Amino acid sequence: MADDTEEEEEESGGGGKKKIIIGVVVLAALGGVYQFVLKSPPPEEETPEALAAAEAEAAADPVEGDIVQLDEMILNTAGPEVGFLRVGIAVVLGEGVLVADFEMRQALAQDVAVEYLSSLTKEELQADGGIPAAKEELSTLLADAYGMDEMDQQIVVRVLFTSFVMQ
Secondary structure (H helix, E strand, O other): OHHHHHHHHHHHHHHHHHHHHHHHHHHHHHHHHHHHHHOOOOOOOOOHHHHHHHHHHHHHOOOEEEEEEOOOEEEEOEOOOOOEEEEEEEEEEEOOOOHHHHHHOHHHHHHHHHHHHOOOEHHHHHOOOHHHHHHHHHHHHHHHHHOEOOOOOEOEEEEEEEEEEEO
8 A cells, every 4th residue: 555655646746747847848948039039139349349440430431521623624535546534623621621721732633633534545434433433533542642631630532523524
């Protein structure tokens, strides 16, 4: 008789243990689903590297200031076929750059523009994206030629073509 009661207790206790194990497994599975599916990712910490990247991005996009119109130019294009380019250029200065300071060195901008644009062929300029590519390259050349001012701001941000006629 004692053996019968011990067997009944083991069977009833074993069933309870099975329920506990199943409950733990279900809770672990739900925890995994929450962790990998439902939980939002942790916010990114502002590490020194992240702050430096944000500062570099801000420096990469300088704020635009005044616009200075250069005199219209008539240039020969490069290549075996004689071609002409009449171009009007405006220079977008960085914020805080004084127009008078730029105008004192305006000949530099004209020289860079003449040298670069006259090195291009009509075919290069007439190709798809030729004019925007020329504008982008001229912007880079002028930004490099003028550099930064005393307050570490870019003097020339970009150029605009106000007229552009090829013949």
